[in-house]
């Protein structure tokens with residue numbers, strides 16, 4: 346027990362230090378790209394992170410967290426300190442699991458089909474709420490990856506925004522893990538073009554408020570390319586341990 350609590354203490358200290366560094370980097374990238382630090386939302390990606398660590402982060406001012414597995418979110422849900430923090434869903438979402446998270450999350454970042462949007466709409470209307478969503482774009486057109494293909498994005502948007510109980514708030518993307526730095530920058534910049542272009546169209550029930558892209562290894566570049574929400578996990582909480 347002694348050992349465990351030492352480890353936990355070290356983990357909390359690391360989190361505090363990491364958060365400071367990341368906030369500094371976010372602020373710098375914001376200013377360099379002509380915005381102010383407050384314009385950028387830092388979302389902590391909390392998969393595999395114990396709730397006591399997450400809640401310490403919330404006490405330090407983390408005000409957006411995101412889970413990517415429905416079951417894990419539900420197991421941790423009652424323990425999150427959500428009085429000062431928004432909980433979002435950022436992972437691949439199966440239609441039959443929407444019922445487990447509707448009303449629990451402030452935004453679903455990973456909507457990529459009419460079928461999924463229809464279920465979010467149906468359950469939101471049942472609960473008399475509106476669920477904010479982002480459209481996930483498979484910006485690298487990878488096989489077997491979530492997200493709408495770029496060439497289908499414009500056709501999908503009006504179909505999704507037509508649903509009641511849903512509000513489209515922006516776009517989300519995860520560039521291919523195999524991409525080098527220059528390629529990743531290209532993907533970020535393509536996302537930014539879609540974001541700006543769709544925003545200018547002023548479509549009904551589509552508010553391009555959030556461009557969610559950038560993770561631990563590339564959040565600074567993502568911000569420079571136009572992201573205003575970054576999802577950071579391991580750089581905040583340390584390497585993930587999957588064999589828990």
Ligand SMILES: *Cc1c(COP(=O)(O)O)cnc(C)c1O
Nearest residue numbers: 390413435560561576577578579
């Ligand atoms: C895990 C995860 C992140 C954060 O990944 P890191 O590389 O650890 O920062 C971001 N977005 C999604 C959707 C994730 O599942």
